[in-house]
Amino acid sequence: MQIDLSGKSAIVTGSTAGIGFAIARGLAESGAEVTVTGRTQARVDAAIETIRQAVPGAAVSGVAADLGTAEGCRALIDARPETDILVNNVGIFGPQDFFEVDDATWQQFFDVNVMSAVRLSRHYAQGMKARDWGRIQFISSESGLNIPSEMVHYGMTKSAVQSISRGLAKVLSGTRVTVNAILPGPTRSEGVLEMIRQAAEEQGVSQEEMEERFIRENRPSSIIQRLATPEEVANLCVYAASEQASATTGAALRVEGGIVDTMA
Template identity: 55%
Template sequence: MKIDFTGRHILVTGSTSGIGFAAAKGFLEAGGHVVINGRSQGSVDAALQRLGPLAENATGFAGDLSEEGACQQLLAQHPDFDVVINNMGIFNPQDFFEIPDSEWQRFFDTNVMSGVRISRAYAPGMVERGWGRIVFISSESAINIPSDMIHYGFSKTAQLAISRGLAKRLAGTGVTVNSVLPGPTLSEGVAEMLKPEVESSGKSLEQVAADFVVAHRGSSIIRRASHVDEIANMIIYVSSEQASSTTGAALRVDGGVVDSIF
């Protein structure tokens, strides 16, 4: 199987690091032109520099896409995309009784409404051209709602509902809509969260991450955290020509955390 994105224009939101950066890099390696997005110009410039020669086919867009104004600016600069990866997101462990309304709203705007606005803006062009891919990066937490991140789990479940509904809305158009559900993944954000334990224990980051998975996601079958490239592989595939009959799906890349055969 040869996956080729030559001639395709691709948006990966929140792609200056983590899963988003790995996906963007994969699309570039497969011949696509990718817009790298981050909240600040500095983070976008640093990501482009990290890409090295691949950056020749990449363009940066600095803007917080949880805000409607930034989405409008993106649309003005880039009126069409063939592939949209709704990846930007935030997470933060916090007890339910300590989460204020403002934090619920921040999670909803960032994790949910960014993807709603972006998909609403670019899906019509995909339909007109008869081909397109929209992918929401959800989480196994959409199914296994974490008791210490209920607001995060809620936002990820909302993505599944939107993805499935939009896939049905675009039935027969040649545009597919899917969700990808990573499990615990060694992104920069997770590494930062685990940093105190790494420093105090003297263990490697990979071992601390594996210990975390065993302790907090005991149903994991791989018994470790995934690497960002492992998640990116699924994103690249479901965005490809070869995934033409996969739509409305919630595709787990969770290392077996969700204890279900469906």
């Protein structure tokens, strides 16, 4: 299978590092014109340069904006009024005792993880529908199904975007616009590795041992028994963005290493 996205434009939110960066690079490798987004111009510029070095001739540019706000989403829309592919990846996470998560934190997680995707999808889906072609992806998580007790506030947001994904797919029924949720599991992103590094330091063990312990203690149902790589997640996202994935819509596409113990 040869995935060719030449002539297609893509926006990947939260794409200066981790899964988002891997998706942006994968789309660029497939020929798409990619817009990278991040909160600071410095990180956006660094990501663009890294992609250009890895993918000679890549058509990649960037927009710096805080997509956790309505103003930030408007800034991105003003800078890029249309796109063929939208990957709603931007998100925050962090373990915290349920009884210590205050209202402001709940609201922050909802604004960044959910409302950014709602605002951008609401805008870009209209153009896709008018052109009768488009791809929208919501980066959810296995945590949206297996709500982690240490991150109830995070799991809630990932359940929400999965619901929105399914509903929006129905809204766009009969068009050539597909909408899917992508469900990664624990992935070797910068944020996850930093969380594990801190835990390893606190417990006086190596990072490698802490990674193994994390999977064993927190995701014992994992079939691959390891963290996935951002590239493994990105591969599924690139396929879902392709013409070849034209009959895949309204789906929750799992790339979580078999953690969710169901066959559906």
